[in-house]
Amino acid sequence: MKAVVLGGYGLIGSAVMRALAGAGFAVTGMGRSAAAARRMGPGFDWIIRDIPSVDTPEWRDLLRDADVVVNAAGALQDGGRDDLSAIHEVAVKRITAALEGSATRVVQISAAGVSAHASTEFFRSKARGDAILQGSGLDHVILRPVLVIGPAAYGGTALLRAAAAIPFVGLQILPGAQVQTVALDDLARAVVLAAQGAIPSGTVADLTEDDSRSFPELVQTVRRWQGGSDPKLRLPLPGVLLKASSAVADLLGHLGWRSPLRSTAIRALSDGIAGDPGAWQAAGGFRCRSLDETLAALPATVQERWFARMFLLFPLLVLLLALFWSLSGAIGLIRFDAAVAVLTERGVATGLAQGAVALGALADLLLGLAVLSRRWLRPGLIGMITVSLGYLIFGTVLTPDIWADPLGPFVKVLPGIGLALVVLGLADDR
Template identity: 60%
Template sequence: MKALVLGGYGLIGAACLRALRKAGFSVTGLGRDAEAAQKVAPDDDWIIRDITKLSVDDWRRLTAEMDVVVNASGALQDGARDSLQAIHITAVERLVSALNGKPVRLVHISAVGASETAGLDFFATKGRGDAAIRQSSADWVILRPALVIGPEAYGGTALLRAAAAMPLVTPHLFPRIAIQTVFLDDVAQAVVQAATGRIPAGTLADLTEPRGRPLPDTIAMMRRWLGFPEPLATLPVPRPLLTLLAKGADALGHLGWRSPLRTNALAALADGIEGDPEPWQQAGDHSCRSFDETLAAMPATVQERWFARLYLLFPLGVGLLSLFWALSGAIGLVQLDAAAAVLTESGMAQGPARIAVLAGSVADIGLGFAILWRPWVGAACLGMVLVSLAYLAGGSLATPDLWADPLGPFVKVLPSISLALFVAAIAKDR
């Protein structure tokens, strides 16, 4: 049997790829990022297309020889790279139109809480996509996972790890809201069951553990799983601060950053993540594991602890590099004559000295802003390293005495290079 997995390099999509391949399917992934696809599953077949741009005829061609289509694509919030309307509704409507009347099983991954009348646009658009499928004549199964926990860390699961890794303190927020989770492997196995026809057509079921717990308890369990010591204190997080963080994360979303602190993510947590496990217990051949059982099934290693701590430090590193380079360039422009005088005192003519300072300042400011655009982070960091090395080389020739300057203007460039290399090394989120 042949299966096409949409969003095949995402957290759930990649797990579905592996599980379907293990179950004997010939699997093809579909996504818009060729680099991410090759990193996640280099030996699988891939179709590199943007699902939001595929027409009904495109879908007919892509699914012509498929027995199963698994839709694991999705987005949390509108941003520079994502449109909820296009991903959750338009693409689904076109896909369903292409599958109507065809003997192809559609396994659609939705979300607990999806509803056309939901107040949050994430759940509302998911609900409208689900409705389009339910009203069609396609052979469909809709699965709605709760908060998915797996060995891979992305989005909400990465945020949980980071919150659990905070040194000395632990955040205390939404203490009265219940959170239910589901193990990633349970989601993947449910998809295999649906793909092989063991789940009746027309099944709509939540995938969730039997009972939830408050978010602080979930974070505490994650902290123990990571092996970090008990916190010395809890840190209450006021709602106004959360709102401010969410607005800032929303703004960064327009620069391509998919922060799990965006408004939709925090609003979903504030409303609670709760589903009904009963329909799946009746339809499937296994219940979803509890959070305790999930953590026991994937022992934490040093990689987990490194990731949790680095996830906290990464945005700090990006912010510091942006501030350092943009301010450095701005100061050079504001104090152009003083900066040029350092070069003229070493024998450089006034004109070339001013040009050198101007060029350096513009480059500094450009790199300081470029690193804020998510797709350019790695390239901007490497640009910072190259400009820093050129600065050290040129400065050593023109003003070698600055190596012995008490304020260490050359020596201080070395930590900046190290920070840029560190950020570049962990910039990829797939």
């Protein structure tokens, strides 16, 4: 049987692809990033397309031979790279139209808590997409997982790990929020059962453990799993500070950053993440593992602890680079004559010195602004490293005595290169 997995290199999609392949399906993944696809599964077949932009005739061609279509594509919030209506509704409408009259089974991965009257557009748009599929007349199963816990971390699960890794302090974030979890492997296994036809068509079911816990209790459980000691100090996080963080995260979303602190994630968390396993078990499904059972099956290695710590530090490192380079460029323009004098006093022609200072200052300013955009982060970092090396090479040729300057302006370029290399090494978001 042939299965096509939309959003195949995502947290859920990648696990589903491996599980389906292990069950004997011929699996093809679909997503818009060829690089992410290669990293996730170089041995799989891939269709590289921007899912919301595919029209009905192309879907009909792409899915002609598919026995199962698994829709694991989704987005949390509108932003620079995402359009909720396009991915959750328009794409589903086109896919169902393309599959009209076929025997293809569609397995839709939705979310627990979706409804037309939910507090966020994420849940409302998901609900509208589910309704389109339910009204299509196609063979379908809709699975609605709660907070998914797996070996990979992305979005909310990355934030959870990072919150648990804060040293010494236990932040009491949204203490009234109740959260249930589901193991990523259980979700993938459920998709395989649905793809095999073991779950009746028309089933709409939450995938969740039986118990729930407060978000601070969840963070504490993950902290212990990571091997961390209990916090020395427990501090409540003021609601106003959380709202301010969400507002900043929303603004950064327009620059392509998919922060788990965006308002949709915080609102969903404050509302609680809960489901009812009854419909799933009534449809012939298995009991989903508890959080303790899920974590017991996942070793908390040094990679896990590194990721949790670096997830907290990564935005700070990007901000430091942006400030360093932007301020450097701005100061060069503001104190233009003084900067030119550094070169002319050493015998460099005035015109050449003015051109070098102006070009260098503008390059610094543009590179500092570039890394604030997710799309331009990697090119900006490479530019920073290249320009820094250029400064050292040409600076050594033109003004070698500056190496002996007691303030070390050339020497300080070296840790700047190192910082850019570190951020470049952490730049992948999947």
